[in-house]
Each structure stands twice: as structure tokens, then as C-alpha cells.
Amino acid sequence: MKIRTLSYAWVALTLCVTLAATASADQPANQVEENVPAVVAADSYVGDVAPGIQRGYGQPDLFYNFYTQGAANRANAQMYLSPMPIPPNVGHTFYTYQPFYPHHMLYPHQNRFHRHYDCGRGMNRTRASYYYPPVRQTASNVYWNFLRIPR
Amino acid sequence: MIHRIILAVGLVTASIAASQTSATAGDPYGMAQVWSYNFSMNRPWHGNYYNQMYGQPLALIVPPTAHMRQTYSWGVSQNLMYPIHHQFGRSANSPGAARGRFYGTPKWPSHTDQFGTYYVRGPW
Numbered sequence: 001m002k003i004r005t006l007s008y009a010w011v012a013l014t015l016c017v018t019l020a021a022t023a024s025a026d027q028p029a030n031q032v033e034e035n036v037p038a039v040v041a042a043d044s045y046v047g048d049v050a051p052g053i054q055r056g057y058g059q060p061d062l063f064y065n066f067y068t069q070g071a072a073n074r075a076n077a078q079m080y081l082s083p084m085p086i087p088p089n090v091g092h093t094f095y096t097y098q099p100f101y102p103h104h105m106l107y108p109h110q111n112r113f114h115r116h117y118d119c120g121r122g123m124n125r126t127r128a129s130y131y132y133p134p135v136r137q138t139a140s141n142v143y144w145n146f147l148r149i150p151r
Numbered sequence: 152m153i154h155r156i157i158l159a160v161g162l163v164t165a166s167i168a169a170s171q172t173s174a175t176a177g178d179p180y181g182m183a184q185v186w187s188y189n190f191s192m193n194r195p196w197h198g199n200y201y202n203q204m205y206g207q208p209l210a211l212i213v214p215p216t217a218h219m220r221q222t223y224s225w226g227v228s229q230n231l232m233y234p235i236h237h238q239f240g241r242s243a244n245s246p247g248a249a250r251g252r253f254y255g256t257p258k259w260p261s262h263t264d265q266f267g268t269y270y271v272r273g274p275w
Contacts, residue, residue, distance in 0.1 A: 077210035
């Protein structure tokens with residue numbers, strides 16, 4: 001008895017699906033074209049504000065150099081490789097990992113480095129801390145503050 | 152209960168005190184940085200002498216937290232302290248890294264500026 005009821009339901013469901021498919025196939029073409037923007041909107045990304053307005057992503061240059069500033073200079077100095085630009089037949093040296101730049105080792109601080117990739121869909125964030133080595137600094141403090149003869 | 156509250160307050164205070172790594176200088180608004188920048192805009196980073204190894208003044212990178220330099224010469228009144236205004240920035244302006252016209256180190260140097268090495272603070 002239960003199986004017969006289920007078979008009736010299955011036949012009814014098949015009929016409904018067939019009718020719906022034929023009805024959608026009979027729809028005029030302009031209604032199909034109206035569905036196209038909906039498909040495009042479904043393909044947009046989460047970060048997009050509106051179609052046509054692109055979100056800007058930072059693309060910081062990895063191989064920038066530092067120069068002395070000022071309008072009164074008679075010669076500017078380049079920080080890497082100091083003090084002058086090297087001739088083109090020499091070749092260049094780059095630090096490809098920004099946290100390892102030597103000028104960050106000059107003083108204790110913290111810094112964050114951001115790198116966007118994959119057209120801004122991904123971002124790598126690196127946090128770097130530069131500090132004095134604790135044990136050596138403690139030993140140095142003990143020496144300079146207690147052990148050293150002040151003279 | 153009161154013991155727990157006291158313990159919690161103590162822990163929070165200790166964590167706050169431990170999070171402050173070092174005392175900062177009394178320059179909360181970066182005024183000294185602005186002054187140094189303004190001063191460095193209209194005076195050169197170098198002196199009148201070139202470094203003997205490079206043929207032009209040599210920029211010696213010092214920490215960006217450094218703020219004074221000492222010069223030595225003959226006589227007590229010639230030992231002077233100057234602020235270090237200049238700091239390395241991003242882009243190069245004119246005259247680029249071209250060679251200027253500088254003096255060489257004298258055969259008998261009488262001043263530390265005559266060696267052609269001048270301090271420039273590193274970038275932040």
C-alpha cells in the first residue's frame with residue numbers, strides 16, 4: 001500500500017518537472033537575456049563594491065632604494081650601495097626580503113610588511129620585531145652598571 | 152572573592168607594565184622629526200670635502216634615533232656638537248648622485264669634517 005502511494009507521488013513529481021521544463025523552454029528570448037546580468041553578478045567577488053568600480057590594492061616596490069633628501073645638495077647619496085650608484089656593468093645586489101634590510105637592525109622597533117599578490121585577492125603580512133638580544137644586553141648592563149670601574 | 156579581584160587587578164597591571172618595553176622620548180607629536188625634515192630640506196647633508204675612497208662625500212648611516220654628532224679639531228672651542236638633520240628618504244631628487252666639486256682631505260687634517268664622511272640617519 002505504501003509502495004503504491006510512493007509510486008503515485010513519483011509519477012506526479014515527474015509530470016510537474018516535465019511541465020515546468022517545457023514551460024521554461026517556451027519562454028521568449030528576451031527574458032533569457034534578462035537573466036544574463038544576474039549570472040554576471042553571481043560571478044562577482046566578495047570584495048567588489050560595485051560593477052565598474054575597482055578596489056585599489058597596494059603594490060609596493062620590493063627593490064626601492066633610499067636617497068638623501070634636500071634641495072641644497074651638491075651630490076646625493078644612495079643608501080644601498082653607498083655612496084654612489086654602481087656602474088651598469090657591475091651588476092646589482094638586492095635584498096629580496098624586506099625584514100632583513102640592514103637599516104632595520106639599527107634600532108629596536110617593530111614593523112609590519114605587507115605584500116599583495118594574486119591581483120589583490122591575497123595579502124601576505126609579516127610582522128617583524130627588532131630588539132637587542134636579551135641575555136647579551138643583560139650581561140652588558142651588569143658589566144657597565146656594576147662591574148666596570150668608573151673612570 | 153576579594154582575593155580574586157585583587158589578583159586580577161595585579162595581573163592586569165603587571166601585564167600593562169610589561170607590555171611597555173621602553174620609555175619613549177618626550178616627543179609625542181613628532182615635532183623634532185618635523186624640524187629635522189624642514190632643516191634638511193634647505194641645507195646639504197655633506198660638507199665641503201670628499202671621501203678619499205669614493206671621490207665624493209660618504210654618507211655614514213647612523214640609527215634614525217641618533218640626533219647629535221660631535222666634531223673634533225684642534226682646540227677646545229672647536230669640539231662642537233651639531234644635530235643630525237638628514238635622513239634617508241625614498242626617491243632621489245636633483246642633482247641625483249652626480250659628483251659635485253669638493254675639496255680633498257688636507258695632507259695634515261685639522262678637523263673631523265675634512266675626512267669627507269658625514270652622518271645621515273637611516274630611514275624609519
